[in-house]
Amino acid sequence: MVGKVKAQKLARLGIETIGDLVTYFPRDYEDRSSEKKVAELMDGDECSVFLTVLSDVTANRPRPKLSIYKTIAGDDSGIINLVWFNQTYIKGRIIKGNRYIFYGKVKKRGSYIEITNPIFEDENAVRKKTTGIQPIYSLTEGISQNWLRMVQRNALDLVIGKITEIMPDELRSKYSLTEVNYSLEKIHFPSDFSEKDKARKRLVFEELLMLQLGLLHLKKSQAGVSGIKFEKKQEIARFINDLPFRLTNAQYKVYNEIEKDMTSEKQMNRLVQGDVGSGKTIVAVIAILLAVLNGFQAVFMVPTEILAEQHFRSIEPMLNKYGIKTALLTGSATKKEKELIKDGIRNRELDVIVGTHALLEGDVVFHSLGLVVTDAQHRFGVKQRAELSSKSNPDILVMTATPIPRTLALILYGDLDISVIDELPPNRKPVETYAVGENMRQRIYRFIRKKVQEGRQAYIICPLVEESEEIEAEAAMTLARKLEKEDLNGLSIGLIHGKMKYNEKESIMREFSNGKIQVLVSTTVVEVGVNVPNACVMVVENAERFGLAQLHQLRGRVGRGEHQSYCILICKSRNEIAGKRMEIMTKYTDGFKISEKDMELRGPGDIFGVRQHGLPEFKIANLYEDMELLKEAQKAALDIAKHQKLEGREDYKKLYRHLSEVFRGKMQEVALN
Ligand code: ADP
Ligand code: MG
Numbered sequence: 001m002v003g004k005v006k007a008q009k010l011a012r013l014g015i016e017t018i019g020d021l022v023t024y025f026p027r028d029y030e031d032r033s034s035e036k037k038v039a040e041l042m043d044g045d046e047c048s049v050f051l052t053v054l055s056d057v058t059a060n061r062p063r064p065k066l067s068i069y070k071t072i073a074g075d076d077s078g079i080i081n082l083v084w085f086n087q088t089y090i091k092g093r094i095i096k097g098n099r100y101i102f103y104g105k106v107k108k109r110g111s112y113i114e115i116t117n118p119i120f121e122d123e124n125a126v127r128k129k130t131t132g133i134q135p136i137y138s139l140t141e142g143i144s145q146n147w148l149r150m151v152q153r154n155a156l157d158l159v160i161g162k163i164t165e166i167m168p169d170e171l172r173s174k175y176s177l178t179e180v181n182y183s184l185e186k187i188h189f190p191s192d193f194s195e196k197d198k199a200r201k202r203l204v205f206e207e208l209l210m211l212q213l214g215l216l217h218l219k220k221s222q223a224g225v226s227g228i229k230f231e232k233k234q235e236i237a238r239f240i241n242d243l244p245f246r247l248t249n250a251q252y253k254v255y256n257e258i259e260k261d262m263t264s265e266k267q268m269n270r271l272v273q274g275d276v277g278s279g280k281t282i283v284a285v286i287a288i289l290l291a292v293l294n295g296f297q298a299v300f301m302v303p304t305e306i307l308a309e310q311h312f313r314s315i316e317p318m319l320n321k322y323g324i325k326t327a328l329l330t331g332s333a334t335k336k337e338k339e340l341i342k343d344g345i346r347n348r349e350l351d352v353i354v355g356t357h358a359l360l361e362g363d364v365v366f367h368s369l370g371l372v373v374t375d376a377q378h379r380f381g382v383k384q385r386a387e388l389s390s391k392s393n394p395d396i397l398v399m400t401a402t403p404i405p406r407t408l409a410l411i412l413y414g415d416l417d418i419s420v421i422d423e424l425p426p427n428r429k430p431v432e433t434y435a436v437g438e439n440m441r442q443r444i445y446r447f448i449r450k451k452v453q454e455g456r457q458a459y460i461i462c463p464l465v466e467e468s469e470e471i472e473a474e475a476a477m478t479l480a481r482k483l484e485k486e487d488l489n490g491l492s493i494g495l496i497h498g499k500m501k502y503n504e505k506e507s508i509m510r511e512f513s514n515g516k517i518q519v520l521v522s523t524t525v526v527e528v529g530v531n532v533p534n535a536c537v538m539v540v541e542n543a544e545r546f547g548l549a550q551l552h553q554l555r556g557r558v559g560r561g562e563h564q565s566y567c568i569l570i571c572k573s574r575n576e577i578a579g580k581r582m583e584i585m586t587k588y589t590d591g592f593k594i595s596e597k598d599m600e601l602r603g604p605g606d607i608f609g610v611r612q613h614g615l616p617e618f619k620i621a622n623l624y625e626d627m628e629l630l631k632e633a634q635k636a637a638l639d640i641a642k643h644q645k646l647e648g649r650e651d652y653k654k655l656y657r658h659l660s661e662v663f664r665g666k667m668q669e670v671a672l673n
Pocket of ligand 2: 280281375
C-alpha cells in the first residue's frame with residue numbers, strides 16, 4: 001500500500017500495520033467547511049472562496065532557493081491576490097480564465113487581500129481538500145499532512161465495513177456508543193463536529209474499558225495464585241505494645257487488612273496509600289515481623305540509597321530485639337560486602353534485607369523469600385511489579401506516599417487491592433505555609449537564625465533545573481557558599497546534591513540527622529521519605545518550578561516532630577497557574593485534597609508524577625477531559641467482572657478475545673507494504 005521508504009517513516013510513528021494506521025487518531029481538526037465571498041473576507045479568516053483566475057501566474061526568483069508564484073483572482077464582489085512559495089507545479093495548474101475553489105488563511109490590510117499558499121480544487125472536481133473537516137495528525141520528518149490523510153483514506157476504504165463489532169449491544173445501548181466501523185470512519189473524516197464527538201466517545205470508552213478489564217483480569221488471575229499461608233503470631237501484639245507510640249486506628253485497620261491477606265492461602269498484592277507522615281513504615285515493619293516469625297525472609301525495597309540507609313537505621317534495632325538479622329544492601333556496597341550479604345541471603349543467615357533496586361536487578365537468590373515491601377511506588381512501573389512477583393511467590397506490599405484520587409488509583413493500581421491510611425498520628429501540628437516574594441528573603445534568613453537558636457534545623461531547597469543535574473548542583477553550591485559567607489554566616493551549613501557520591505551524601509545526611517548541620521541546602525534529593533523530626537523550617541527557592549506533588553513531598557519533610565513547623569515558598573513568577581498552585585499549598589495540607597486540586601488545574605497526565613507510575617499510553621483517551629467517561633468505563637468493567645459476563649455469555653466472549661489480543665499487543669497484523 002505504501003513504499004518501503006514511507007513504511008519505514010510510518011514505523012517511526014508506531015504505525016506498522018493497517019490496524020495501527022486506522023487507530024492512529026487525529027490530534028486535532030481543521031474546519032474547512034466555511035465559505036465566503038471576497039467582500040465578506042476578514043483578516044485571519046480560514047475559509048474557502050470560489051474565484052475566477054484573472055491573470056497569468058507570474059514567477060519570481062529573488063534568491064536561488066526561493067521562487068514566488070502570484071496571480072489575481074476574483075468573484076463578483078471583489079478581487080484578491082494569491083501567492084505561493086516554492087510550489088513549482090502551480091504554473092501549469094492554475095489557468096487564467098478558469099474557476100477554482102481556494103482555501104487558506106486570509107490576510108487583509110486595508111483593501112489589499114491575500115491568501116498565501118492556498119489549497120485549491122477545480123470548480124467541477126469532487127471537493128476533498130477545500131471542504132469539510134480535515135484531520136490533523138502528528139507527523140514525522142518525510143510524512144506530510146496531505147499524504148497521511150490520503151493514505152489514511154485509502155486504509156479506511158479497505159477496512160471500513162469489515163471490522164467486527166466487539167462491543168456487546170447491551171453496553172452500546174446502555175452507554176450510547178456508536179458502532180465501530182462508523183466510529184473509525186468519523187473519527188478521521190467527520191462531516192461535522194457532532195459526528196466526531198460521538199465517534200470519539202465510543203473509541204475512548206473502548207480504550208478505557210479495555211484497560212479496566214485488563215487490570216481486573218490481571219488482579220483476578222493473581223487472586224488465584226496461591227501464596228504462603230502465614231500463621232498469626234502473638235509476638236505481634238507485644239511488638240505493637242512496645243512501640244513508643246500508639247498506632248492510629250488507620251494504621252491498625254491497614255495492618256489488619258495486610259494480616260488477613262498474609263494469613264490466607266492466596267498471594268497478597270496490596271497497595272498501601274498514605275499521605276506523607278501517616279506512618280506507613282511501621283505498618284510495613286509489622287508485616288515484615290510476621291513474615292520472619294513465620295520462618296521466612298523479607299525484603300524492603302526503596303528507590304534511593306539515602307532512604308535505604310535511613311530505613312535500615314530505624315528498622316534494624318526494632319527487629320534486633322526479636323533476634324532478627326537485618327542487612328543493608330545498596331549499589332555502593334563494595335563487591336566483597338555484596339558477596340557476603342548475598343551469601344547470607346542464600347543460606348538463610350539473614351532475615352531481612354533493606355535495599356535499593358540493585359536488589360532486583362542483581363543475581364540475588366533467596367533461601368525462602370516470604371514478603372516483598374516496596375516503598376515509594378512511583379518509581380516502579382507496572383512491568384517491574386509483574387517481574388518481581390514472577391520471581392517466586394512471596395506476598396507483595398506496595399507503599400506509596402503519593403496520594404491520588406480514587407478514580408486514578410483504580411487505573412494505576414486496578415490490579416492491586418488498596419488500603420488507605422487516612423489519618424495522621426495525633427498531635428501533629430499542620431505545617432504553616434507561606435508563599436512569599438523575593439522581598440522577604442532577609443526576613444526569612446532572620447527567621448531561620450531564630451529557629452536555629454531555639455535548637456531547630458532548616459532545609460533550603462534549590463531551584464529545580466530540569467535539563468541538567470550539573471547546573472542544578474552548581475546552583476546549589478553557589479547558594480550554600482553565599483549563605484555561609486553572608487546571610488547565614490556563623491551557622492553550620494551543609495550541602496547535598498545529586499552529583500555527590502553516595503558516601504558524601506550519606507555522611508551529610510547523618511550530620512544533619514544528628515544535629516551537627518543546622519541548615520541543609522539541598523536539591524530535591526531529599527524529596528522522598530527523609531525523616532529528621534527536629535527540622536522545622538522548609539524553604540523552597542523558585543517554588544513555581546515545582547509541581548504540587550513535589551511541593552507536598554518537600555513540605556512533608558517538616559512537621560514530623562512535636563515542633564510547630566513552617567514551609568516558605570519563595571515564588572518569583574506572577575504567572576496565574578503558579579499563583580494558583582501557591583494558593584493551594586497555603587490553603588490545604590491534605591495530600592489527597594491537593595492531588596484533586598492539582599488534577600483540576602492541569603490534568604492527571606502531570607499530577608503527582610503519574611507518568612512515573614507507569615501509566616499506560618493512551619491512543620485516544622485523555623484522562624483529564626475524559627474523567628466522566630472513565631468513571632462510566634470503570635462502572636461497566638466492574639459490572640462485567642462482577643457478573644462474570646466474560647466467561648458466560650457469547651456476546652461478551654468476543655469482547656474478551658479482543659481484550660486478550662490487545663493485552664498481547666496484537667492488533668490487525670496486516671503488513672503495510
Ligand atoms: P510515612 O508515611 O511518610 O512513611 P513514616 O512512616 O516515616 O511516615 O512516619 C513518620 C513519623 O511518624 C516517624 O517518625 C514515625 O516514627 C512516626 N509515627 C508513625 N506512626 C505513629 C503513631 N501512630 N504515633 C506517633 N508517631 C508515629
Ligand atoms: Mg515512608
